Amino acid sequence: MSTLPTVARDVGRILQVVSLMLVVSIVVAGVNAEFYAMPAFAISAVIMGGVGTVLARWFRDAPSPGKVEAMITAASAWGVLAFLGSLPFLLIAWAIYINPYPVWMNTPAVDSTTDVFRDPLNGIFESISGYTSTGLTMASVEDDLPRSLHWWRSFTEWVGGVGVIVLTVAILARPGSGSLTLFESEAREKKSKVMPSVVSTVKEIWKIYLGLTIAAITLLLIVGMPLWPAINHAMTGIATGGFSVHGASIGEYGAIIQYAVVPIMVAGSIAFPIHYLILKGEIENFYKDLQTRWIFIWFTVGSLALTALLLTGGDASGQFTTLEEHFRAGLFQFVSATSNTGFGTAAIGGGTERAMSAGATFLICLGMLTGAAAGSTVGGLKLIRVATLLKGTLWQIRGVFAPDSAVRQLKLGERTLDEQQAEREYTEATVVFVLWIVFLIIGVAVMLWALSPEYPVEYVIFDVMSAQSNVGLDAGITGPDMPDVTKWMLILNMWVGRLEIIPVAVLIGAVLKRFDLYT
Numbered sequence: 001m002s003t004l005p006t007v008a009r010d011v012g013r014i015l016q017v018v019s020l021m022l023v024v025s026i027v028v029a030g031v032n033a034e035f036y037a038m039p040a041f042a043i044s045a046v047i048m049g050g051v052g053t054v055l056a057r058w059f060r061d062a063p064s065p066g067k068v069e070a071m072i073t074a075a076s077a078w079g080v081l082a083f084l085g086s087l088p089f090l091l092i093a094w095a096i097y098i099n100p101y102p103v104w105m106n107t108p109a110v111d112s113t114t115d116v117f118r119d120p121l122n123g124i125f126e127s128i129s130g131y132t133s134t135g136l137t138m139a140s141v142e143d144d145l146p147r148s149l150h151w152w153r154s155f156t157e158w159v160g161g162v163g164v165i166v167l168t169v170a171i172l173a174r175p176g177s178g179s180l181t182l183f184e185s186e187a188r189e190k191k192s193k194v195m196p197s198v199v200s201t202v203k204e205i206w207k208i209y210l211g212l213t214i215a216a217i218t219l220l221l222i223v224g225m226p227l228w229p230a231i232n233h234a235m236t237g238i239a240t241g242g243f244s245v246h247g248a249s250i251g252e253y254g255a256i257i258q259y260a261v262v263p264i265m266v267a268g269s270i271a272f273p274i275h276y277l278i279l280k281g282e283i284e285n286f287y288k289d290l291q292t293r294w295i296f297i298w299f300t301v302g303s304l305a306l307t308a309l310l311l312t313g314g315d316a317s318g319q320f321t322t323l324e325e326h327f328r329a330g331l332f333q334f335v336s337a338t339s340n341t342g343f344g345t346a347a348i349g350g351g352t353e354r355a356m357s358a359g360a361t362f363l364i365c366l367g368m369l370t371g372a373a374a375g376s377t378v379g380g381l382k383l384i385r386v387a388t389l390l391k392g393t394l395w396q397i398r399g400v401f402a403p404d405s406a407v408r409q410l411k412l413g414e415r416t417l418d419e420q421q422a423e424r425e426y427t428e429a430t431v432v433f434v435l436w437i438v439f440l441i442i443g444v445a446v447m448l449w450a451l452s453p454e455y456p457v458e459y460v461i462f463d464v465m466s467a468q469s470n471v472g473l474d475a476g477i478t479g480p481d482m483p484d485v486t487k488w489m490l491i492l493n494m495w496v497g498r499l500e501i502i503p504v505a506v507l508i509g510a511v512l513k514r515f516d517l518y519t
Helices: 004-031 035-058 067-084 087-098 112-118 120-131 147-162 164-172 179-185 198-222 227-238 255-269 272-279 290-314 323-338 358-370 383-401 419-450 457-468 484-498 502-514
Strands: 410-412 415-417
Touching: 004 035, 004 067, 004 147, 035 067, 035 087, 035 147, 067 120, 067 484, 067 502, 087 112, 087 120, 087 147, 112 120, 120 147, 120 484, 147 198, 147 227, 198 227, 198 255, 198 272, 227 255, 255 290, 255 323, 290 323, 290 358, 290 383, 323 358, 358 457, 383 410, 383 419, 410 419, 415 419, 419 457, 419 484, 419 502, 457 484
Parallel strands: none
Antiparallel strands: 410 415
16 A cells, blocks of 8 residues: 555654653543552553554655545544553553552552443543544543543543644644645644644644633632642543543532533534634634634524423423423534534433433434534534534525526625535535434444343434534443444444544555455
């Protein structure tokens, strides 16, 4: 495969950079006096960094990536990271189980939550859930996890939310090195650039991202959240990831903290170029930008609709009593779903037992499907693609009645597209949507085949939609007791969802071509 040297070199560079996350985590484990976890992070760093260094040096003379190579690199890198990022879960779980260390290393007793990660598949699931900023978890009681694993989960989501390729470009890339092609391969567009070069753009993105994270930590401390949960929830909230340090997620806390988390999720839903313009003083972008305007409209309408459903029978298990509780649940759960964050304050379902009605569940599914702004940290189809599909379809229908000589244009927000541009963007949005639905149907079919028929169909659809939209909410189905085939299926859904399908399809096509499996 002619693309192999370039892909191998760039995947190696990504692994080199991401291995630094493991080095930082050694320090975090030490600060928290979890000395038994330090060897696990060190071994993982050596393995990931070693593999990356071998690939980067062996193929250092490979040419810069084209579009195909960049897409294969993106799909491959996220897949490889899912496996190598699982090493801390596996090694820490086995260290606790075997306990080969002296007393001063503070090895805790075996507990059922951490012990599930002795199964490598559970660690792979947790790892890809983190890097794709999904938040579905194999940890049954997250409170019982060591702090070092709390940190690793949050750190993978924080980096994954902005993108591992964005991180790599910021640290290693130089102008003219194929950086823009790699940048776009991670489900981003040229218009996501906020500076003249892609390298300066990703550095500016990281400044904004770090600033938003610090602001989120500060807000959570002000409203009374303790420091350790504030750090973790700020990281996973601004990354629209959703991992929590509590089994009850944000439901662990009272109303004030729950309301305070909402603007953090909204901030993570807004595109970085808009954050950049707003920070420059161009406040009008809150309402002038098409996606940002629709974030506030859609979040408001959806939250009120979910509140109404919960008030009129949607709260099947009687979780809420007052009007304020219904409103808070409707607001929080819809924003959490549509921002693809995945924090929870209420039960969607209890596996085979209903907590919310089918109507409320499917409304939340609709929010997960649309997602928020392209160019932010969210998953889903993205609002701009939904707008392109809806307005493009109407534009196509009107075109049937237009004379052949008519000059046709399509307006998307502040952009006016000529006929050729409109056709191209409409086709791209349609292809992504169709492939999205295909993978969703495959996921639902596998889950229905492998799971007990006692699980409500809407909850099966919900969990698959949550995985593929990189949300992390669940209806009580996802967990360590699932059949292995369903875990692998959700891993695939998270992977294709984070990269918006196309890079994964290109990778599959390249493999099939390499082995002459199709003409």
